[in-house]
Amino acid sequence: MKERGHQVEQMSKIYSEAERVIFWLGPGTVETDMLMESLRVLQHESIHHHFGDWSLQDDRWKNLWACMETTFESFHKKFRTLQREGLRQLLARPWFRRVWILQEVALAKAGIIVCGRKNVSARLFGLIPLFLEIKPDPHSQSVLDIMPSPWRKTSWWSKSPNLRTLLSSFGDSEATEPRDLVYALRGMSSDAAEKDGIIPDYDKSEENLVREVVQFVEHCELEGLPLETRPRSVRNLIKCLRALDLGRCMALAKRSSPHEIEMFLEKSKVRVNQEIFTTAVACDNTGEVVEILLRYRQREFILDDTILLPAAKNEIGAKGVFEVLFRYARGQITISDKALIAVAGNELCGDGIFEVILRYQGDRITIPEGVLAAAVENKQCGDRIIKVLARYREDKINLLANVSANALITAMENKQRGIIIFEALIRCLGDYIKISDEVLIKAAENEQYGDEIFIFLFHYQGYQIRISEGVLTAAAGNERRGDRIFEFLLRYLKDKTLNILLSQRPDLANFSKEIAITAAKNKGCGDRIINTLLSHRPDLAIFSENGVS
Incomplete structure (x- = not known):
């Protein structure tokens, strides 16, 4: 056991000193062969370009790939379909789940990916999901992030992640021996591999190892953790650490503290869930917290009504929040009628939110009658909302041609700003309004x-x-x-x-x-x-x- 621990301790040194590491993904199929051939052509074409300063999202990559796809499809009409299936097959391979491959990938100076009889350089492999519009699961994406490539130095890996971050990122890896999850990741970490860190020792029981890891990453005894989450195994330890991270992130989202949440996300690889993002859009006073979450974790959210409705009801920072949402993910956002009505009911900044929505999507949305009904009941800024909507009436919005009598009557019943809202309806939409008995x-x-x-x-x-x-x-x-x-x-x-x-x-x-x-x-x-x-x-x-x- 001592010899095994010594060998494990040396593995990180071996991989970091290797000039090139071969990653064997298993036998090939028709689909994986086509994918690998595409990568080989991309690799050859990229030699003619100085792509060292191109980011992953640089449009020049997409243009280069689009030119290649035209050639590919001339050979096979379903080439793209086969490419996508080939990528899905590769990402599902056991190789991506094994804990011991992580050191090979993360510490390698350069790598060759081999699948069947095909092989390509690892440096461009991380581009393929973007080209084929496939979103890898978080674990597989983390593996792609740490592959040797020009972008590894700008990914989260460049932050020299500690053991806690690695346990959160790769805790779902497969290992026949549970203690290997700690010892394999320990060799990649910025802290646990030091002299005063964690030493691989297979004579130590799993429970004692858990106690040592808790002391190392949480700076407290095992008994200092909440009783309901107190772990006894490595797998439970990882769940516990993730729960603690989520709890801390949720607290920061509620406090609307941009600086603190940015520091937390830089140090932690916590996967921010939909609930945390929902809390952030509802509590953010300026949009800064939402911007930080999108910058660090944009791929982890779905921007649907579970996000847009709480954002629409944020009476302090909703305008800033929507500005950030559209700036980062304009093409992913579809504003529902329900969300538009919620915006019209926002008494402090409903007009500001509509300014943002119409600026980004004015030519794509139709304002439902329920929006006018909510605006005339809005006690603070209903009149301003009506003016904003009317301003976009002719050129960008198909505003309802018939303003119902109910809207005018409801406006008159608004005791705070009824006369102002009534006047706004007549001034802005007078051409469409027939004053009934x-x-x-x-x-x-x-x-x-x-x-x-x-x-x-x-x-x-x-x-x-x-x-x-x-x-x-x-x-x-x-x-x-x-x-x-x-x-x-x-x-x-x-x-x-x-x-x-x-x-x-x-x-x-x-x-x-x-x-x-x-x-x-x-x-x-x-x-x-x-x-x-x-x-x-x-x-x-x-x-x-x-x-x-």
Whole structure:
């Protein structure tokens, strides 16, 4: 056992001093042969280009691959399909899961990948998933990241990961001996291979090794960990460390601490889950935390409604969050009707969010009616939201041509900014709005600013407005604003509308009586309404000695 431990301790030195390491992936198939041949051609073509400063995402790679694909497809119509299947087969090979290959890959100065009778340099292998649009699982991607290539020096591997990070990244590797998971990764780490680190010792039990690793990476005794996660095996230790990392990352996301979360992600290879990202978009005050998570872990998230809805409800930093989301992943985002309605309900920055959404996707989305309904109920910035939507109406958005009466009525019911929202609807969407009798009756009943609504409506659409019996009766019952509404209507219209209306009623006495009775019951300003009405048409009402007859 001591000899075995000594040999394990020397393996990292052997691989790091080798000029070139051969990676044997197993026998070939038709599909893997085609993939390997594609890589060989890419390798040959790349010699003619100075690609040392090209990043993995550089468009020049895609252009080079596109030219090659045209040639490939001339030989076989399903060449791309076979290439994709070949890559899937290779990534599923046991080689990618074995813990002991990790030192070979990570410490090699250069490598040759061999599969069947085909072989290629390892330096360009990491490009293939990008070209074929296949997303490797996190473990396989981590193996690709540490392969000898021009980009290894810019990947997470260049940060000299410690044992804790490696256990989190490669803890799912296969090993017949559980202790090998620690000892193999120990040889690659920046800390555990030192003299005061962990020494490979197969005489030590797995439980004692776990205790030693906890002391080394967590700087505490095993008993210092939460009881429910306290591990007794190496596999459980890895689960425990990941749970601790997730808990710490979640706490930082809730605190919206950009500097701390960046330091944490630089040191840790924790796989940030959807729940953490959801928390971040909901709590981020500026968008900085979300930007850091995308920069370090973009491939680990799905940008669907589970992300967009909490982001839309973030009343402090939503505008910054959406700006970052579109900047990093514009093509991956589809804004649902539900998300747009949630944005319209954001009382502090709904208008700012819409500015961002329309700037990036204004030509791709249609604004549903529910957005206007949410905007008119928005007590803080509903009017600004309507103005933003209308600004994009003609050139970028197919805004609904029919603004329902419900939207106008709901706006009038908004006690904080109702009149402002109502005016915004008329100013911005006046060409599409028909003022119905129902809307006018609700305006006449509005005790907060009914007269202001009528003044505004007649200013913008006076020639279209028709005053009905129901409107006058509703105004007669308005205890706070009824007299002002009557005074305005009769003065502005110079009795024309009233005369026309009354000419259609042969029973003038009954009609005047209805208004007079309603006004008489009006405890707020009924007397002033009657006086206003009589001053314009003294012949309308019939009074008895005791009042209205």
